[in-house]
Amino acid sequence: MGHRMFKILDAKQLASDVKWFRIDAPLVAKHRQPGQFIILRLSETGERIPLTIAHSDNQQGFIEIIVKAIGKTTIELCKKEKGDSISDVMGPLGEPTEIEKVGHAVVVGGGVGTAVIYPLARALREAGNYVSAITGGRTKELVVLEDDLKAVSDAVYATTDDGSHGFKGTVADKLRELLADKERPVGAVYCAGPVPMMRAIADLTRESGIKTIVSLNPIMVDGTGMCGGCRVSVGGKTKFACVDGPEFDGHEVDFDELWDRLSAYRDQEKAAVDRMQHECKCAAK
């Protein structure tokens, strides 16, 4: 039918359930800026899911994504290898991050949220900021992109809840330390990760009023502002995260509502994964 498929140029496992991909998508790469994402669909029957563009190259026409396998689509995607194809890749979507000179910029990533902060760290540093990056996970295995972050930041702090790697504690604990350092006052915080983590970070900076930008991850469908499914409450107003965001002022976001809305399809999501695992077992027999 003349439909163009999107080829996976390279793939690499970063952790047991986190995978990096380089995808041939010249139109997306062309005008892409940090903070933007894609929506992809694996096949004719697939769901449309949003993923941050971690890196892109306009000359060579590729984009890179980092994916955590948590449900049907991301598990399927993470089984793909170099040479495989993806049916649809649309983008770049969302408003690019406003890159400003703030002096000391702290980027905070939890889990694959690190995929979001990685391009930010790079852009913030290119803009002349001193960049501290905090990347955290429950345990050593789940801290991703630490080396990549080192290449684009001035200081990198890995944190684990169990102390198996780097600083023992949460990313919020580490941020609290940095905020206390009078030598290098923090100008702004950029944060992406699970909702409870973003809420904790926003709570930490609320009193001091330090600018805190969070990258929200509501459920999306079209990504063009047509359906309103991605709506979030920010400062008491309804915003569509796919076109107005995904980044917002963390002090204004209604995290409870976002957290709750993310659970809307939990039953169906579980059914889809169970069914997929059942099918895999049957096929293996």
Place this chain on the structure above:
Amino acid sequence: MSMTAKERMAIDRQHMPEREAGVRNCDFNEVNIGFPEQLALIEASRCLQCKAGKCIEGCPVGINIPEFMKYVEAGDFNKAAEVLLSANALPGITGRVCPQEEQCEQVCIRGKGKGVPVAVGHLERFIADWARENYDVKQIIPPPTGYKVGIVGSGPAGLTAAGELAKMGHDVTIFEALHKPGGVLVYGIPEFRLPNKIIESEVDRLREMGVKIICNAVIGRTFTVGDLMDEEGFHALFLGIGAGLPVFMNIPGENLKGVYSANEYLTRVNLMGAYQFPECDTPVIKGKNVAVIGGGNVAMDAVRTSKRLGAKASNLIYRRSRAEMPARKEEVKHAEEEGIVFNLLCNPKRILGNDKGWVKGLECLRMELGEPDASGRRRPVPIEGSEFVVEADVVIEALGAGANPLLTSTTPDIKLNKWGYIEIDETGMTTKPGVFAGGDITRGAATVILAMGDGKSVAAAMNRYLKEKVTLPA
């Protein structure tokens, strides 16, 4: 074969065969079966071949209806198709979704007084379906003109403009944001009213004519209009981006789980195939008690869809009375037959939720009709203290659409009106030279046939513009 007018007058309107209400409201197959040949011939013979051609004027694209009817009656379907396709590139679509009762059929002589108009729409559909199987479009594409034209959006406006411009020999590329072309025809209007295969065959025909279709390209993001004109070498653009912005009521409880805009609900079901979950990956919350707010085609589509997804009760909530419902009459009739409950003269006040964040009901106020408003319709006025609750675990807001700013916010040189729709001159050109627009993005949410009419007339204006204003390098 020639009948007298009196004999013709004696023939009753033929009924469109439909699948039984209790069967069809459980699946997504088409409701109307289509005229068999015999009924088509009889129906066409009801036409009086009026000289005045009122019905032609009633059709926004001016199909020569009497001539069309003459050929159908004579069984010359080839000729009938020729007449039809010369004025309307997508008759299989308009024959199904045009609000005929307000257009061609409204002015049909046979509908005067107690009469019943000729079933123009049903016959249009009949010939279009016949043509899809049997009619060979001998499309003679003229030699390439060298002009490169871009179409943004693949709804009825964009598809029609693309076809017209390709026929003139221009090099045409369509940019579509979604993964599948067709606009509202594929993401909004359900399968049971307009099967996707009809749109697919239309899109395939465009491809055969050499039209390139690039999906997943969001203009305003992937490229801006400026990029397309200045860097990508397009000599002219047509913007047919529709009115893709959902309108919410701004009442309390809208962000509860189980509340949808009709756009989201219909997109999940139609474009993403959620009715086939888990065969298709996209889920939708089905709901036992569904309440749909609105009274237009969009509301009818949403409420009838909810029934098909297995709702026990599908309630329509509309603030005026039945006579004011803007939906096509056939849709209202079908909805009623399928067991949709109409709650008329009701206006939602707030959406109620349970302690888990899920919708549990819709609190409404009863209304009565007061004085006529600017539109001439009697204004609904709330009755104090008349609150009551409609039980609902899914609430769908189908209140119309606004202008989506995704593209226009990146084109400061394109002037918008105060509602955010694109302003155009009499030729269809925007305030940016070489950039034209049509369909819902210039009119506000309207109809398929008006969007197509725009696509056609603006394509002609674009052709003139290219030839007069754009000099190609030798």
